[in-house]
Amino acid sequence: MTIKEVQDNIIEEFSLFDDWMDKYNLLIDLGKELPVIDPKYKIKDFLIEGCQSKVWLHPEYDGKLITFTADSDAIITRGIVALLIKVLSNRSPGEIISTDLYFIDKIGLRQNLSPTRSNGLLSMVRQMKLYAMAYNAKNKYGN
Amino acid sequence: MKDIAEIRADFPILNRKVYDKPLVYFDNGATTQKPQCVLDAVDEVYKSYNGNIHRGVHYLSDMSSEAYEKAREKVRSFINAEKREEIVFTSGTTGSINGIAFSFGERYIKPGDEIILSRLEHHANIVPWQMMCERKGAVLRVIPINNKGEIILEEYYKLLSTKTRLVSVTQASNALGTVLPVSEIIDAAHSANVPVLIDGAQGIQHGIVDVKEMDSDFYVFSGHKIYGPNGIGILYGKEKWLSELPPFQGGGDMVDKVTFEKTTYNDLPFKFEAGTMNYPAAIGLASALDYVLNIGRENIGSREKELLSYATNRLSAINGVKIYGTSDRKISTISFQIKNIHQYDTGMILDKMGIAVRTGTHCAQPVMDSYGIDGTVRASLCFYNTKEEIDTLADGIEKVKSMFA
Numbered sequence: 001m002t003i004k005e006v007q008d009n010i011i012e013e014f015s016l017f018d019d020w021m022d023k024y025n026l027l028i029d030l031g032k033e034l035p036v037i038d039p040k041y042k043i044k045d046f047l048i049e050g051c052q053s054k055v056w057l058h059p060e061y062d063g064k065l066i067t068f069t070a071d072s073d074a075i076i077t078r079g080i081v082a083l084l085i086k087v088l089s090n091r092s093p094g095e096i097i098s099t100d101l102y103f104i105d106k107i108g109l110r111q112n113l114s115p116t117r118s119n120g121l122l123s124m125v126r127q128m129k130l131y132a133m134a135y136n137a138k139n140k141y142g143n
Numbered sequence: 144m145k146d147i148a149e150i151r152a153d154f155p156i157l158n159r160k161v162y163d164k165p166l167v168y169f170d171n172g173a174t175t176q177k178p179q180c181v182l183d184a185v186d187e188v189y190k191s192y193n194g195n196i197h198r199g200v201h202y203l204s205d206m207s208s209e210a211y212e213k214a215r216e217k218v219r220s221f222i223n224a225e226k227r228e229e230i231v232f233t234s235g236t237t238g239s240i241n242g243i244a245f246s247f248g249e250r251y252i253k254p255g256d257e258i259i260l261s262r263l264e265h266h267a268n269i270v271p272w273q274m275m276c277e278r279k280g281a282v283l284r285v286i287p288i289n290n291k292g293e294i295i296l297e298e299y300y301k302l303l304s305t306k307t308r309l310v311s312v313t314q315a316s317n318a319l320g321t322v323l324p325v326s327e328i329i330d331a332a333h334s335a336n337v338p339v340l341i342d343g344a345q346g347i348q349h350g351i352v353d354v355k356e357m358d359s360d361f362y363v364f365s366g367h368k369i370y371g372p373n374g375i376g377i378l379y380g381k382e383k384w385l386s387e388l389p390p391f392q393g394g395g396d397m398v399d400k401v402t403f404e405k406t407t408y409n410d411l412p413f414k415f416e417a418g419t420m421n422y423p424a425a426i427g428l429a430s431a432l433d434y435v436l437n438i439g440r441e442n443i444g445s446r447e448k449e450l451l452s453y454a455t456n457r458l459s460a461i462n463g464v465k466i467y468g469t470s471d472r473k474i475s476t477i478s479f480q481i482k483n484i485h486q487y488d489t490g491m492i493l494d495k496m497g498i499a500v501r502t503g504t505h506c507a508q509p510v511m512d513s514y515g516i517d518g519t520v521r522a523s524l525c526f527y528n529t530k531e532e533i534d535t536l537a538d539g540i541e542k543v544k545s546m547f548a
Contacts, residue, residue, distance in 0.1 A: 020495040052503050053487040074485035
């Protein structure tokens with residue numbers, strides 16, 4: 001599936017629910033499904049600190065695709081982390097850099113990515129793109 | 144006293160819904176809502192007599208200046224200060240403390256001198272002193288707290304020494320609600336000839352503050368936390384201190400004579416009021432103080448005490464809820480955590496039920512550190528809240544528990 005298709009699927013899944021509590025229940029379930037990050041990466045080097053919740057993000061690059069694993073100490077945050085992983089993990093650096101993340105807005109979770117919310121998610125998106133740029137540069141210019 | 148329905152009708156915003164649910168506003172520690180009379184007072188300035196204060200010879204400027212000085216007099220009588228010269232308008236509590244930390248540091252602080260704070264301080268009463276200490280080579284000393292979230296007075300007495308230059312403590316903890324024993328703190332400091340600043344940001348709206356009786360050397364608070372507009376605050380200082388301290392900002396209105404060689408400063412309080420002050424907000428604040436006097440500060444205090452005790456009983460009866468800050472002397476603020484549920488998750492779900500609480504460290508990380516936690520959920524109540532709203536919060540907590548179980 002393309003990044004666009006994944007985003008459209010998520011939008012469709014969320015559109016089944018009008019009630020906020022149902023949307024949050026879905027996020028909670030998504031959070032539970034998130035592949036567990038290796039505890040050895042839950043360290044300061046991979047921590048994205050927000051003042052409301054924390055996010056850990058670890059990238060792995062096989063020369064073609066970047067695989068992200070991540071976690072959060074808050075479950076709703078972890079649910080949104082899971083969505084971001086669904087969309088942006090196992091993609092090439094080029095795809096990640098050029099992606100427009102429109103699904104967040106469409107499913108009504110934009111407030112969770114506002115800079116004032118400070119829950120680590122906005123920084124997480126930024127960090128995913130930064131990793132992608134770094135790997136991209138490495139490909140082009142070597143070490 | 145007005146009944147609760149009449150009181151709530153005075154605050155238009157309390158009527159609104161969020162996500163189709165009636166608003167339950169429990170974030171009064173962050174900012175309070177405004178009664179109609181305050182909105183009208185500010186509106187009236189701009190509609191009828193807006194003119195820059197202390198500048199013009201014209202009618203509007205005179206009217207604005209007069210209303211602004213009347214507001215100063217209102218604040219003076221509200222906190223029972225001796226003179227109007229002792230009341231300085233600022234942008235808020237943070238502005239007041241930054242100002243004093245700067246001026247006091249410039250005038251009195253030498254390397255090795257000490258400033259005493261408590262572990263319960265808001266960052267606004269920590270960082271300005273840290274910045275000053277870095278500049279001047281001075282040192283911060285911190286009064287520790289016990290498990291109930293109370294400062295340990297014996298430890299404070301031990302910290303007071305010939306090196307102490309100033310004690311700056313909060314009247315009540317924004318994160319836990321603990322009311323500090325300010326008269327004991329001030330008495331001990333004064334017997335060591337040390338002045339005291341009291342941060343009244345979480346104190347003034349909950350009872351009677353009499354700076355003469357309290358005998359604090361400085362008392363600071365924010366307008367927006369006592370039902371007034373944002374962007375206005377008060378710095379009270381005893382005249383003997385304010386006249387000795389240098390200004391913390393330069394600009395218009397605070398000067399007497401300006402040449403490029405030397406400037407002499409205006410009299411108190413204008414020496415500390417550089418530039419165009421937020422006079423519409425000052426005028427709105429005066430209206431808020433009138434409103435509070437009209438309700439009655441004893442009435443506010445007793446109503447909030449009742450709400451605190453009801454909320455404490457209701458929340459502590461819920462399995463898994465732990466309240467942080469269990470002093471016998473508290474403002475109507477309750478900080479808590481639900482077992483195994485992150486405060487951010489709790490806050491997000493409560494929000495969707497129309498309940499406004501604050502989550503996180505409440506700009507008081509040292510308090511959280513002392514409990515080894517990274518945050519709490521804080522419900523900060525005030526006299527316009529109701530027991531029914533507390534019931535809604537309790538139901539909300541049960542709902543959160545069921546969702547994250």
